[in-house]
Amino acid sequence: MLDFLDLDRYDLFGAFWTTVELTVYSAIGSLIWGTALAAMRVSPVPVMRAFGTAYVNILRNTPLTLIIVACSQGLYFTMGVTMWTDGSDPNSLAFRLAVLGFIVYTSTFVCEALRSGINTVPVGQAEAARALGLGFTQVLTLVVLPQAFRSVVPPLANVLIALTKNTTVAATIGVAEAALLMRDMIEREAQLLPIAAVFAFGFIVLTLPTGLFLGWVSKRVAVKR
Amino acid sequence: MSKTSVLYDAPGPRARQRNVLISVVFVAALAAFAWWVLSALNDKNQLDLAKWDPFVTDSRVWTTYLLPGLQETLTAAALSLVIALPLGALLGIGRMSQHWWIRRPSDVIVEFFRSIPVLLLMIFANQAFAEWANIDRDIRPMYAVITGLVLYNASVLAEIVRAGVLSLPRGQTDAANAIGMRKTQAMVYVLLPQAVTAMLPAIVSQLVVIVKDTALGGAMLGYGELLSNTRLVAGNYSNTIAAYTVAAALFIAVNFLLTGFAGWLEGRIRRGRRGTGAVVPHDAGEESQTAGAGLPAPALGKGATLPGGTDLPSAGTGTGSGTGDGGPAPGSS
Numbered sequence: 001m002l003d004f005l006d007l008d009r010y011d012l013f014g015a016f017w018t019t020v021e022l023t024v025y026s027a028i029g030s031l032i033w034g035t036a037l038a039a040m041r042v043s044p045v046p047v048m049r050a051f052g053t054a055y056v057n058i059l060r061n062t063p064l065t066l067i068i069v070a071c072s073q074g075l076y077f078t079m080g081v082t083m084w085t086d087g088s089d090p091n092s093l094a095f096r097l098a099v100l101g102f103i104v105y106t107s108t109f110v111c112e113a114l115r116s117g118i119n120t121v122p123v124g125q126a127e128a129a130r131a132l133g134l135g136f137t138q139v140l141t142l143v144v145l146p147q148a149f150r151s152v153v154p155p156l157a158n159v160l161i162a163l164t165k166n167t168t169v170a171a172t173i174g175v176a177e178a179a180l181l182m183r184d185m186i187e188r189e190a191q192l193l194p195i196a197a198v199f200a201f202g203f204i205v206l207t208l209p210t211g212l213f214l215g216w217v218s219k220r221v222a223v224k225r
Numbered sequence: 226m227s228k229t230s231v232l233y234d235a236p237g238p239r240a241r242q243r244n245v246l247i248s249v250v251f252v253a254a255l256a257a258f259a260w261w262v263l264s265a266l267n268d269k270n271q272l273d274l275a276k277w278d279p280f281v282t283d284s285r286v287w288t289t290y291l292l293p294g295l296q297e298t299l300t301a302a303a304l305s306l307v308i309a310l311p312l313g314a315l316l317g318i319g320r321m322s323q324h325w326w327i328r329r330p331s332d333v334i335v336e337f338f339r340s341i342p343v344l345l346l347m348i349f350a351n352q353a354f355a356e357w358a359n360i361d362r363d364i365r366p367m368y369a370v371i372t373g374l375v376l377y378n379a380s381v382l383a384e385i386v387r388a389g390v391l392s393l394p395r396g397q398t399d400a401a402n403a404i405g406m407r408k409t410q411a412m413v414y415v416l417l418p419q420a421v422t423a424m425l426p427a428i429v430s431q432l433v434v435i436v437k438d439t440a441l442g443g444a445m446l447g448y449g450e451l452l453s454n455t456r457l458v459a460g461n462y463s464n465t466i467a468a469y470t471v472a473a474a475l476f477i478a479v480n481f482l483l484t485g486f487a488g489w490l491e492g493r494i495r496r497g498r499r500g501t502g503a504v505v506p507h508d509a510g511e512e513s514q515t516a517g518a519g520l521p522a523p524a525l526g527k528g529a530t531l532p533g534g535t536d537l538p539s540a541g542t543g544t545g546s547g548t549g550d551g552g553p554a555p556g557s558s
Contacts, residue, residue: 044233044240047248051255061433061480062473063440066452070469073456078465079269118231126231136233144231165342172444179344183445186352196349200341207340 015181016202022095022167022177023206026102027160033103034110041115052111060108064169068101072173075100091176098170102163109159117152118144150221157214161207178202266466276464280471286458294443294454295475301367301442301450302435305374310428312375313382318412320387335380344441347373351446366449370442374435381434385427385505389420392503422494423503429487430507433480440476451475 007013040052059067075081076097083096121144129143168179182199186192236244266272279286319331338346351369354360360368393416401411443453455472459465491504 042230042232044230044236045244045247045251047251051251057481058477061437061477061484063437063452063476065437065440065444066455066469066473066476069444069452069456070473073459073465074469078271079265121231123231130234140232161340165340168342168344169441169444171344172441179342179348179445182345183348186348190356192349192352192356196345199345200337203342203345204337204340211340 010181010185011176012181012198012202015176015178016206018095018175018177019164019167019206022098022102022170022175023160023164025099026106026163026167029099029103030106030110030159030163034107035114037107037111038114038118041111042118056108056111059105060112062105064101064105064166065172067105068098068169069172071097071101090174094170094173094175098167098173098175102166102170106159106163106166109162110156113152113155113159114148116155117148120151121147147223150218150223153214153218153221157211157218160214161211164206164210165203271464271466276462276467279458279462279464280467283462286462290454290458291451291471291475294449294451295479297367297448298436298439298450299479301370301374301439301448302432305371305378305435305439306428306432308371309375309378309382312379314386314417316379316383317386317390320383321390323408331383335383338376338380339384341377343373343377343438344445346376347442347446349373350376366442366446369446370439370448370450373442374438377438378431378435381431382428385424385431386420388505389424389427390416392423392505393419422497424505425494426487426491427505427507429483429490433483433487436479436483437476 037052037055040048041056043049043052072094076083076093081097083093083100085093085096125143125147126139129139134142167177170177171180171183174180178199182195185195189195233240263272270276316331316335319327320335322328322331347369350372351365354365354368354372358368390412397415397419398411401415406414439448439450440452442448443450443456447453451472455468459468462468487507494504
């Protein structure tokens with residue numbers, strides 16, 4: 001029954017590990033770039049706000065698949081961008097291109113989550129802080145950001161879970177991750193349902209604990225208003 | 226950007242000077258980056274007129290590839306939404322049932338399909354149709370794409386429906402009970418009709434997600450939608466950069482129209498005198514609504530139901546996105 005799980009022929013754990021790696025690198029990258037974007041979108045400088053808004057609205061409305069495919073077809077095959085690899089290992093090149101694509105796309109959602117977090121802080125909080133004589137940095141670090149970070153946990157958790165699922169798109173440019181392995185396996189083995197169940201289980205294992213854990217965190221850190 | 230930002234006061238003379246300085250530096254940096262990109266493109270001859278003018282001079286690019294592709298994209302998206310809506314409504318109502326043998330299975334189905342990538346569902350459906358159904362090879366990818374999208378989006382829509390019904394004031398149910406309606410009657414005649422208006426913007430926003438996800442079918446299953454036809458254009462005219470730019474512009478235009486429509490609907494409902502004025506927020510435009518099992522359902526901004534259309538930040542943080550701008554409408558806030 002389970003003889004399709006020939007772990008020598010099919011590197012099941014390796015594929016899911018690649019999925020995890022894609023998720024982690026993309027999450028770190030998009031957290032950094034998304035924070036920068038959010039800083040631009042709430043900054044007092046109109047040009048930066050305009051840039052942030054334009055970036056978010058354009059990239060968010062582009063299909064992730066198109067971004068990933070364009071990273072491979074456009075950046076590598078046309079422009080010869082090799083992402084600091086020597087080009088001898090196509091898998092690591094595709095991996096890096098995919099991570100780049102995920103960062104470009106996911107950072108828009110991180111940015112929106114952070115911005116909505118800042119928006120949940122009542123203006124009165126900052127006004128009260130200013131009335132006490134706190135300066136800009138103090139208002140930001142002592143009053144606004146601590147509250148904003150707490151309310152940002154649930155939307156960021158959603159972004160992370162969506163990112164985990166979105167990493168399957170990397171299969172379109174041949175990164176050896178779970179979705180690609182699943183397609184290979186169901187094409188070669190006549191065991192559709194068990195194979196699909198294994199992969200579905202794998203993703204549930206990846207997303208469910210994240211969701212439960214971050215849901216628990218968000219309840220713990222919630223600001224009581 | 227609201228008039229008064231929580232982060233900073235109205236700028237004084239020194240702050241204005243500093244802002245001008247930052248603006249100049251930022252624009253210079255942007256220009257330098259754009260120059261770097263453009264010169265890199267120019268080095269690879271990607272800015273040649275020959276690469277770009279097929280989109281203006283050669284009508285076959287549009288009639289053979291792009292427009293049919295766009296049509297396939299929109300067909301798949303529309304069909305998926307139309308099929309997923311009733312399924313999602315059933316599941317969403319099922320999750321609110323008082324009978325555990327309806328509620329639990331609905332919970333499991335919704336959580337299951339929400340935690341699985343839609344690409345996996347498409348690949349599975351494609352193979353399942355190949356093995357067990359007698360569907361012509363040519364249209365099998367379309368069936369697979371629509372099946373995958375329906376399974377996934379039905380569970381997302383179920384959450385939207387549930388949030389919509391839960392957004393209604395409790396008094397609605399109480400009043401329905403008071404005049405002797407049964408639970409089903411209250412749901413069908415009182416709750417759902419009002420919930421639909423609250424849900425509409427979120428449903429239209431979900432359509433954006435569906436349109437974007439159809440591209441998966443093009444890349445992985447060979448479904449002839451906009452992205453895979455763009456690949457053909459790029460191959461035939463050897464203008465990869467130009468082709469993908471135009472395709473991205475088409476996708477963005479379609480999605481902007483949809484988000485704009487959703488924003489317009491939302492504004493109309495919020496301003497409207499009829500109904501509660503509550504709107505289900507589409508979770509900060511996030512791909513998968515609340516995606517995560519275990520996270521609170523897309524609860525509604527309580528601020529949205531306050532009279533006078535004031536948007537107060539909702540109490541508690543379990544309510545998903547900030548409710549002040551409960552939607553991803555472009556240029557909102």
